[in-house]
Amino acid sequence: MRPAQPPPWRGLAALLASGACVWFPGSVVFGLMGLLKPTWASMFSASEGAVGFVMTALIVATGVSMYWSGRWSDRLGARPVATLGSLMIAASLGLTPYAPSLPALYLLSFTLGAGISLVYIPAISSSQRWLPAKRGLASGLVSMLYGASGFVMVFPFRHLLSTHGYASSLITVAVLALALGVASAQLMEFPERVGYAGPSPSCASTRPSATLRGALRSRALWLTWLTWALCGGAGIGMVMFSTSIGMELGLDAAAAAACLAAFNLTNGLTRVVSGALSDRLGRSRVMAVSYVAGAVGFLLLAARLSELWAVVLANLLAGLSFGTLFAVSAPYLMDHFGPAHFGSIFGFTFTAYGFMGSWLGPFVGGLLRDSTGDFTSTCLAFAAYTLASAIAILAAGEARRGRLASTP
Secondary structure, eight states: OOOBOOOHHHHHHHHHHHHHHTHHHHHIIIIIHHHHHHHHHHHHTOOHHHHHHHHHHHHHHHHHHHHHHHHHHHHHOHHHHHHHHHHHHHHHHHHGGGOOSHHHHHHHHHHHHHHHHHHHHHHHHHHHHHOGGGHHHHHHHHHHHHHHHHHHHHHHHHHHHHHHHHHHHHHHHHHHHHHHHHHHHTTOOOGGGTTBOOOOTTOGGGOOOOOHHHHTTOHHHHHHHHHHHHHHHHHHHHHHHHHHHHHHTTOOHHHHHHHHHHHHHHHHHHHHHHHHHHHHHOHHHHHHHHHHHHHHHHHHHHTTOOSHHHHHHHHHHHHHHHHHHHHHHHHHHHHHHOSTTHHHHHHHHHHHIIIIIHIIIIIHHHHHHHHHSSSHHHHHHHHHHHHHHHHHHHHHOOOOTTSSOOOO
């Protein structure tokens, strides 16, 4: 007997749980890490490049573990993998105040990134499995909460740090991340694992299906991989350097923090818009336009316009490109290759973010700043990254949805 189709409320509950599970991981990456960078530079008397490697270590960890997160969630389900990830995130944050040196901080950042990957892949996969006819919207909503959390939480984090100090603040965030992450992970299991029917094979949006081995022979996979290396590198570089760029252009600390908040605003809130638009206008078109907008933003920063409106606008455009990458590339890959092995395929694509983007963004960006004395060359490099990403995704094209046979 075929399992029943899930009631609408069950899919909504799983979607909201997926978003809740990524809330604190996103707020740490896109908000707290940027705020802590000056503290770490002062504590360890470190350069921009050395402190930037903290983020590099985190993203390298996602590159190492994202494929395994996808593979394990495909085999074991979303619940156990996301629960383990939430435990790792809390432990890493709780131990960070006791890091005695930069190498120790790099190690904890690595374990933090591994935990985040164990949460993110099950969440993004679960949201699309529960709402197969609206993949872009579902992926966009979860990605929005992941990215917008940095915008929402950057000011509470800043207040917490100023009133409670470094150690107490990190321990508080660790406890909150553990509680919300573990609780929400219990509600985001895949529909076929809780007695409901999975996506219908007759649905045009779920017809293609391929293994990772088959996907590796596709141009679409490798060009999407390239966008994660380039646009992903530029975006995560801005997470680390947005505040410093603003202060270099003459803004005070509060205004520079507002620029980081502007980046996180579009990085987060526009994800659901980009995802929903991609359902109607096509994935590659929406991504390409957003990446070009990001390039314009980085060129504004390279022009060294010091007016607050110009710096805020540049951050908004940069955040748009980064948020669209997260929101739309996931349903883009599921359109091409189907849901059966999505975790493994998306996890493999994410290796570009971990092994290439982490170096091209925070590390190379920091080295360019150290070698030239300002962030102009860094911003020019990031503009080149995002423009090349637009060209790559247009070359990849839209999915031809009837091309592959469905998985039995």
